[in-house]
Amino acid sequence: MQLAELKSWIDPQRAEIEQFIRELVEINTYTANTAGVDHAMDVFSTFATQKGLSVERVNERHRLLKLPGATRRPRILLIAHMDTVFPPDGDFLHYEPLPDGFVRGPGTGDIKGGLVMGLYAMLATRELHADLDVQLIVSADEETGSPTIRDWYTQGHVGADYAIGLEPGFPQGELSATVPLGVVYERRGYGAIHFTVTGKSAHSGTPHLGLSAIEAMAQRIIRIHGLNAPERGISTNVGIMSGGISPNTVAGSAEAVASFRFERLEDGLATQQAIEAIICESYVTNPDLKLSDSATCKLESFLPPMERTPESQKIIEAVLAEAQRLGHPVVPIARGGGSDANFTSAAGTPSICGMGAPTHGIHTTEEMIYLPMLFERIELLTATLYRLYQAQ
Numbered sequence: 442m443q444l445a446e447l448k449s450w451i452d453p454q455r456a457e458i459e460q461f462i463r464e465l466v467e468i469n470t471y472t473a474n475t476a477g478v479d480h481a482m483d484v485f486s487t488f489a490t491q492k493g494l495s496v497e498r499v500n501e502r503h504r505l506l507k508l509p510g511a512t513r514r515p516r517i518l519l520i521a522h523m524d525t526v527f528p529p530d531g532d533f534l535h536y537e538p539l540p541d542g543f544v545r546g547p548g549t550g551d552i553k554g555g556l557v558m559g560l561y562a563m564l565a566t567r568e569l570h571a572d573l574d575v576q577l578i579v580s581a582d583e584e585t586g587s588p589t590i591r592d593w594y595t596q597g598h599v600g601a602d603y604a605i606g607l608e609p610g611f612p613q614g615e616l617s618a619t620v621p622l623g624v625v626y627e628r629r630g631y632g633a634i635h636f637t638v639t640g641k642s643a644h645s646g647t648p649h650l651g652l653s654a655i656e657a658m659a660q661r662i663i664r665i666h667g668l669n670a671p672e673r674g675i676s677t678n679v680g681i682m683s684g685g686i687s688p689n690t691v692a693g694s695a696e697a698v699a700s701f702r703f704e705r706l707e708d709g710l711a712t713q714q715a716i717e718a719i720i721c722e723s724y725v726t727n728p729d730l731k732l733s734d735s736a737t738c739k740l741e742s743f744l745p746p747m748e749r750t751p752e753s754q755k756i757i758e759a760v761l762a763e764a765q766r767l768g769h770p771v772v773p774i775a776r777g778g779g780s781d782a783n784f785t786s787a788a789g790t791p792s793i794c795g796m797g798a799p800t801h802g803i804h805t806t807e808e809m810i811y812l813p814m815l816f817e818r819i820e821l822l823t824a825t826l827y828r829l830y831q832a833q
């Protein structure tokens with residue numbers, strides 16, 4: 442098959458592609474519904490095997506699809522997941538075709554539409570050149586931060602040269618036949634640190650007998666906020682704080698959560714260190730009692746960024762060049778929030794995201810995809826993969 446024949450290869454399979462998305466959407470795969478997720482994984486694996494792909498298990502529950510015998514670099518890892526955010530006892534459970542090619546349903550866009558797109562892009566690349574090494578990882582618990590596969594990603598995954606996330610392509614306006622879709626070149630990382638400050642409580646009429654944990658907390662907050670550096674993509678914020686027991690008491694303790702965001706992994710690690718150093722310092726002293734405030738802290742979460750690098754920019758440029766050739770409106774965008782592409786990026790693999798289904802209302806009961814554009818995007822995804830091979 443030639444690249445120009447891609448559309449005529451995909452078009453006769455539209456009904457089959459839609460039917461398979463429907464079948465997966467009808468299986469409830471709320472993350473905590475592990476039986477449902479595992480069942481959908483089996484259905485997906487059986488289908489992929491019938492299509493001639495090989496399927497391996499990763500850390501028990503996750504699945505890795507490969508094209509047998511394909512070894513030609515660059516190796517490209519497509520990233521999707523099977524779980525969704527919709528519980529089985531909720532009221533958003535079914536695949537519902539709407540007029541004009543729209544389909545509403547749980548996980549249609551995040552991410553079962555994208556998952557099926559990835560599968561067909563693999564099949565299409567095999568038609569273009571049997572040796573192209575495209576693989577597809579399907580996580581079972583992405584919606585809760587991929588706790589059981591995160592290490593697999595960050596410790597090198599399959600050693601891919603590029604990674605492409607199939608999270609939804611975000612329409613830059615109302616989802617329609619002509620709206621440009623965002624392709625994500627950067628996701629900022631995120632961290633949160635919980636900390637507790639200890640002073641000494643006393644009656645407010647005799648403050649010299651105590652040491653105010655709230656005053657000591659205030660000193661820390663001012664300094665943590667002082668780490669904000671928007672020009673470098675770093676932001677810090679103490680978004681929750683509490684302390685004290687009454688207006689008439691010098692507060693004996695206070696607690697807070699500081700969060701921070703960053704574009705580069707090294708900035709994230711440095712910001713974490715800086716916040717922890719601020720927290721561990723003492724600021725208020727009661728000389729009579731020979732007492733200073735103290736604090737403890739705990740890192741509650743840390744998500745590495747999906748970094749924009751010259752190498753990841755090559756993927757974006759391949760997408761844009763093919764989008765222009767095919768006449769698909771696409772816009773590069775930065776987004777907050779994380780996906781598994783954050784973890785492949787942390788492993789040093791150039792990564793982008795948002796190459797999945799055109800989606801409206803992600804994570805809400807209005808979640809829907811637009812099928813005509815989804816079929817076109819399989820063509821765009823495949824053409825992008827092929828272009829990355831040609832550029833090697």
Ligand SMILES: [Zn+2]
Binds near residue numbers: 522551552583608
């Ligand atoms: Zn997702």
